[in-house]
Amino acid sequence: MKRGKRYQEAAKLRDKTNLYDAPEAVAIVKKAASAKFDETIEAHFKMGLDGRHADQQIRGAVVLPNGTGKKVRVLVFAKGDKAEEAVAAGAEFVGAEELIPKIQNEGWFEFDKVVATPNMMSVVGRLGRVLGPKGLMPNPKAGTVTMDVAKAVQDLKAGKIEYRLDKTNIIHVPIGKASFTEEQLNENFQTLIDAIIKAKPAAAKGQYIRSATLTSTMGPGVKLNPARF
Structure with a gap:
């Protein structure tokens, strides 16, 4: 694959x-x-796990201290007092059954995260086929x-991100934007790596984080030393 001139120049900054x-x-x-544009900085971890086994799955969430740099639009499925709490907490969209056809039939996806009481x-489950593949x-x-829908909405807007093992046993997570300071990115990365280490399944054998x-978004990958984690 031929890389552009900008990528080739950027690649010279690191020793492969x-x-x-x-x-x-x-x-x-x-x-x-x-x-x-303001590129997203991402971390990718190749894990020494086999996600086909339930006891080696890893999934969780953590609030990055400096956020992700991205505005998060939250949809909350709730009724009554909980719906009011969600609105007060800043959720962009709040509703119940009436949202099903809008998402299912009209392909409405103007939200980034979904919270539900x-x-x-049972209502949200009907959307499993469309929300599931999108990680929503x-x-x-x-x-x-x-x-506690209010806390869930506030955490997501403050920079809460989810980490999970994909089918190739890799975790992909954004840790901020290129416009962040090095200190902000380092704090976010350290918070993420601490959470992933804490989530180590008891069934994990051998090297837990094989590579990182x-x-x-547009730049070359820089390999980390997993022995440092």
Whole structure:
């Protein structure tokens, strides 16, 4: 695959054979993010797990101390007092059964996260086929199925991100924007890595984090030294 001139110049900033400590990697990735828009900085972890086994699955959520730099639009499935709480907390969209056809038939997806009270999950379950593949299905482990809808909405808007093992046993997570300071990105990365280490399944064997890479939307990947975690 032929890379553009900007990418090739950015790639010269890092040594492909080297494994960097997180602060060094953050500095390189930030410098390499030279696109005309504010690139997202992402972390990718190849895990020593087999997600086909339930006892080796990993899924959770963590609030990044400096947020993600992205405005998050939240949809809440709730009724009565809980619906009012969601509106007061800043949720952009709040509703119940009436939202089903809008999402299912009209393909309405003008939201980034979905929260639901437990009693609404029978309704939300009907949207599993459309929300699931987009990673939008509310989940208790991610704190998005809860009676405390106000806290859920506030956390999501403050920078709460979800991490989970994909089919190739990799975790992909945004940790901020190129416009963030190195200190902000380092704090976010450290918070994320602490959460992932804490979530290590008892059934995990061998090296837990096999490899880790930091990258920006358009920039080259910078490999981290997993032995440092």
